[in-house]
Amino acid sequence: MEMAQTSGGLVLVKEMRETLPPSEQKIADYILENPQDIVSMTVTELGEVSQTSGAAVTRLCKSLRLKGFQDLKLRINGDLGRKLEITNRDIQPNEPVEALMQKVTDHAVHTLLETVELLDSEQLERAVEAIVQGKNIHFFGVGASGIPALDAQQKFLRIHKPSTASTDLHMGATIMANVSEEDVVVGISFSGATFEVEKIMELASLNGATTISITKYGQTPISEISDIQLYTSPTREANFRSGATSSRLAQLHVIDMLFMSVASRQFDTTITYLDATREAIEEIQSQTFRRKK
Template sequence: MMATSGGIVILTEMLSSLPPSERKIASYIINNPEEALTLTAVELGNRSSTSGAAVIRLCKSLNLKGFQDLKLRIAGDLHKTEEVGLRDIEPNEPLLSVIKKMTNNSVQTIRETAELLNVEQLQKVVEKVKNAKSLHFIGVGASSIIAQDAQQKFLRINKNAYAFTDLHMAATQVANTTKKDVVLGISFSGETVEVAKILQLAKKNNATTISLTKYGKSLVTEEADLKLYTSATREPTFRSGATSSRIAQLHVIDILFMSVASLQYDDTVEHLNATREAVEFLSKKGKRSNRN
């Protein structure tokens, strides 16, 4: 199944990393999306002072199947209702305004992330995760929180899942993986060296490696057999807070978890009930034992 929107998002997020000729084409499409839909690759190349071959190279750089795939996505974008856009907070922002902005930012980031997910890649990831002997979620800083969330979710459905805040421990664990295991590296930028190196270790053992990053090529994606993407959120002043990017990563993990759970529905319900009862048992007041 091919995605039917997200073309403008992909072009915008990849713009700065594209070669000069491809950047010209991308800029032209962003500024003239309606016109671009009516053009052939050669015509678009002429309009952007490049070439038809450069248009084809652009589609390859965007990880798309071809020019028609890009045009289909752009056509989908043009049929969407207008979005407000991601907005940063201002000094002494009123609380109601902060609520509105943050809600809008989160909703838009989730929508953009959904548009960037490749269903074919996701299907392969779901199958690998479902059949894995063990799952290893690797993240640094804010991404480590996502790794821990993933671990908690999959533990609840009886999967051997691990997440480490200590990367030395993570490397030690991954060094013992096999082809039956899955290692998923999480990095918003995709340039977290430690995460890339741990995926590299996993590949040496023939474990399946998966990346979860913003859209585009990076150190982390280069080490991944399968790639999942989130929207490259624009958080200029408070980017270090990793607000929208965190929401996007959690959304992908939720999609992955629910997809796996759906394929083993009865077992999932059974395991969720068992874990819920175990947690409830801990919170109940037990009877004191009588001692003589």
């Protein structure tokens, strides 16, 4: 049974605003300025107060990829109840360690919750199915986004899923030259516009591989050319930590959800492979210990 998302409405509206037609932008602006009023309105009432129409409200919900106005109201109501917003994410000169501990943790929690709100369960299910059925899984990311690619490869190899991870365009292109319809390619880019990742996804598509993008929420060059779109929190990085913390954390979170879902789907074989992996590592460690003695 699919669970309804109960928050994240305001993030959806804010991030999609610039891509909406004028009438839907007017509704989006009204929602962002008066979120507490929306939860008690009807479609017609919102159309009137935003000087548009009920039909425009319905179109807005479709643009946001929601099931309808009730879905949007439910999510906004959840946002108002949670009220988890970080106002100052950047660190200050000589900031106390205690303050930094709380600031970094609050921001991490915010990023993870927002990512779950933005993930479409149907898209995640499609990604899981593609990986379960795929012959080889290829992860690609550059810079900070290369870390989740390497983490993903390590995880899936542990459950006997042939995987590669590359962070170099030339190596990635070499791998893409040999993919087929049986393969899955996962491109990771916070911005959704990283040149190298876009090129890799284009090559993968040309050769018939199933492509999965992991990008921040919204329409981006990489998500638009991908078969399956997974989104992470669009929360902006603080200047001092640009590209280093929240985006990486959100990407790792999505990889973890993908891995756990695949592992759950093939539970019996997963346990067998994980046990074999653990035994192999323990044997190597015991041999190393004996040699040192």
